[in-house]
Amino acid sequence: MKSLITKKIGMTSTIASDGVLQAVTILAVEPHYILSHKTSEKDGYNAIKVGSMQAKQLGKSLTGQAKSVKFLPKIIKEFKVEELTEELNVGSSYSADVFSVGDQVKAT
Numbered sequence: 001m002k003s004l005i006t007k008k009i010g011m012t013s014t015i016a017s018d019g020v021l022q023a024v025t026i027l028a029v030e031p032h033y034i035l036s037h038k039t040s041e042k043d044g045y046n047a048i049k050v051g052s053m054q055a056k057q058l059g060k061s062l063t064g065q066a067k068s069v070k071f072l073p074k075i076i077k078e079f080k081v082e083e084l085t086e087e088l089n090v091g092s093s094y095s096a097d098v099f100s101v102g103d104q105v106k107a108t
Contacts, residue, residue, distance in 0.1 A: 002098055003079040005052040029096040033069045047080045
């Protein structure tokens with residue numbers, strides 16, 4: 001699973017070995033916590049609900065979604081996955097270490 005919730009810090013540029021100037025976006029990544037699963041048997045598709053960025057307080061509906069994890073996420077997103085593996089257990093966390101150098105990233 002290669003999906004992250006990030007915060008844009010800024011923009012800069014780098015110079016490649018052949019002298020070409022390349023624009024670069026700087027992103028901050030905080031730990032992500034898996035809050036719940038969606039399964040193809042129950043919901044028609046496989047997905048995980050992920051929370052990130054610590055919040056000071058949440059409304060009742062968001063607090064209920066984060067009940068399984070001792071963490072109040074500021075942002076909650078759902079990411080579709082092909083299959084639910086053991087590493088995607090509710091309550092587990094992950095960070096930017098799921099990416100390797102050279103991985104393609106789609107950002108919106």
